[in-house]
Amino acid sequence: MEQERKLQTNLDTDFLKLIAIIAMLLDHVGNVFFPQYPVFRWIGRIAFPIFCYCMTVGLLYTHDIKKYLTRLGIFAIISQPFWILAFNPDDVWGNLTNWNIFFTLFLSLLSLWAFQEKKWWLFALGVVALALGGFDYNYNGLVMMLIFLLCRNRPGLGALLYFLTWIPALWGGDIADPRCPVIAGHAINWTIFGLGAMPFIFLNTHTNLRVPKWFFYGFYPAHLAAIALVRFLMKV
Numbered sequence: 001m002e003q004e005r006k007l008q009t010n011l012d013t014d015f016l017k018l019i020a021i022i023a024m025l026l027d028h029v030g031n032v033f034f035p036q037y038p039v040f041r042w043i044g045r046i047a048f049p050i051f052c053y054c055m056t057v058g059l060l061y062t063h064d065i066k067k068y069l070t071r072l073g074i075f076a077i078i079s080q081p082f083w084i085l086a087f088n089p090d091d092v093w094g095n096l097t098n099w100n101i102f103f104t105l106f107l108s109l110l111s112l113w114a115f116q117e118k119k120w121w122l123f124a125l126g127v128v129a130l131a132l133g134g135f136d137y138n139y140n141g142l143v144m145m146l147i148f149l150l151c152r153n154r155p156g157l158g159a160l161l162y163f164l165t166w167i168p169a170l171w172g173g174d175i176a177d178p179r180c181p182v183i184a185g186h187a188i189n190w191t192i193f194g195l196g197a198m199p200f201i202f203l204n205t206h207t208n209l210r211v212p213k214w215f216f217y218g219f220y221p222a223h224l225a226a227i228a229l230v231r232f233l234m235k236v
């Protein structure tokens with residue numbers, strides 16, 4: 001049973017999470033303080049796919065999925081006011097139902113678990129919620145998680161499918177959006193930089209890095225609070 005569950009992709013998840021939070025930090029700092037430099041946002045695109053992959057690994061290896069989901073849910077709730085103050089301090093009430101990324105990860109992981117357990121009603125409910133709610137990335141995170149789960153022992157196929165999910169970004173750019181790279185007058189959707197997560201996910205690293213799990217949970221609300229505080233002090 002254990003052999004059946006094991007992933008043949010990268011299991012160096014503490015290293016991956018560290019890469020993801022660094023990318024996320026650069027993304028958020030660039031978004032708030034340096035919007036004129038899109039490179040910050042481009043680097044940040046690798047964070048979400050890596051988090052989705054680590055959630056998939058967590059589902060396969062956790063001893064208690066309910067505790068795992070509970071932790072995600074608690075930190076999603078804790079992070080929400082800091083997320084609003086960091087990115088939308090001028091419209092707090094209007095952003096109460098625009099949910100931070102922990103909510104997206106929570107619903108995606110719950111839906112993935114429902115898929116694995118063949119609880120189709122819960123899976124369908126999760127997909128609808130992700131598609132219609134105010135969640136970053138909507139159901140795209142779940143699509144990536146399904147690829148990671150279903151191709152866990154076929155990394156070549158998983159990498160191909162992952163690559164193909166980003167192809168539409170080649171035609172989805174807006175030339176007026178400074179975040180979109182422009183090649184020969186053609187704008188490419190800036191989400192294309194999510195492809196940068198591929199080597200981290202599909203190539204094995206062996207750093208043996210160990211970081212307390214609570215650091216990764218706590219970093220999210222902590223860095224949002226810091227951005228909100230600096231933004232307030234600088235009156236940005």
